[in-house]
Amino acid sequence: MRVSRKSIEEMHRVRRLNLINGITGIKPANLIGTYSKQYGSNVSIFSSVVHLGSNPPLLGFILRPTGEINRNTYDNIRETGYYTINHVHETIAEKSHYTSAKFDHGESEFERCGLTEEYLYDFSAPFVQESYVKIGMKFKEEVLIEANDTRMIIGEIQEIILPEESMDDKGYVRLDKIFDVGIGGLNNYYSLKRIASYPYARVEEVPPFRN
Numbered sequence: 001m002r003v004s005r006k007s008i009e010e011m012h013r014v015r016r017l018n019l020i021n022g023i024t025g026i027k028p029a030n031l032i033g034t035y036s037k038q039y040g041s042n043v044s045i046f047s048s049v050v051h052l053g054s055n056p057p058l059l060g061f062i063l064r065p066t067g068e069i070n071r072n073t074y075d076n077i078r079e080t081g082y083y084t085i086n087h088v089h090e091t092i093a094e095k096s097h098y099t100s101a102k103f104d105h106g107e108s109e110f111e112r113c114g115l116t117e118e119y120l121y122d123f124s125a126p127f128v129q130e131s132y133v134k135i136g137m138k139f140k141e142e143v144l145i146e147a148n149d150t151r152m153i154i155g156e157i158q159e160i161i162l163p164e165e166s167m168d169d170k171g172y173v174r175l176d177k178i179f180d181v182g183i184g185g186l187n188n189y190y191s192l193k194r195i196a197s198y199p200y201a202r203v204e205e206v207p208p209f210r211n
């Protein structure tokens with residue numbers, strides 16, 4: 001099957017959105033928690049969180065155009081400078097998905113979606129109590145992507161809270177052991193299974209593969 005640029009343009013809007021949104025493969029599932037003095041707490045699902053560098057420890061995520069639609073997560077991050085990133089696991093996948101509904105500013109997704117806000121280590125933004133991996137973030141900068149008016153929001157990790165037994169002796173988090181999920185497109189959730197762990201790839205150690 002071939003899908004040309006022309007047929008992408010001619011595709012029904014929803015079909016195109018589903019295809020292009022899912023074509024990169026599995027994305028991480030995270031809940032971003034924020035707080036606003038006026039409206040209280042907020043939590044929403046984001047699949048675009050990406051690692052930008054380890055020293056300083058930076059993560060980014062892509063925010064859709066702000067435009068006329070309320071972007072509570074964005075407004076709250078700009079107001080307070082702090083937010084949390086919380087992994088989604090199988091038991092909370094459905095609740096997490098529904099945080100994407102367009103709730104009013106004053107309505108907390110925590111309450112509506114049956115998730116629990118939790119404040120830890122004097123961190124001002126709410127963590128998601130049910131998540132096994134919780135990351136406290138400080139806003140650093142935003143980059144406007146002119147091609148489509150989206151923004152990359154960049155922050156620095158301040159806290160990582162996770163079950164001790166989920167981290168292996170090298171510092172990797174075993175995502176399968178904590179039942180983390182992956183996202184395909186906008187509404188497909190996958191369970192994860194580790195199939196291998198390969199060593200750092202040195203040219204002189206590459207096995208003699210043949211095709």
Ligand SMILES: Cc1cc2nc3c(=O)[nH]c(=O)nc-3n(C[C@H](O)[C@H](O)[C@H](O)COP(=O)(O)O)c2cc1C
Binds near residue numbers: 073074
């Ligand atoms: C699976 C999934 C992944 C999503 N990922 C993103 C994302 O990476 N960036 C984004 O701007 N919106 C994303 N959304 C949409 C937001 O969750 C949605 O716009 C939400 O209402 C934003 O909440 P807020 O207005 O409280 O910030 C995603 C929605 C779903 C269902």
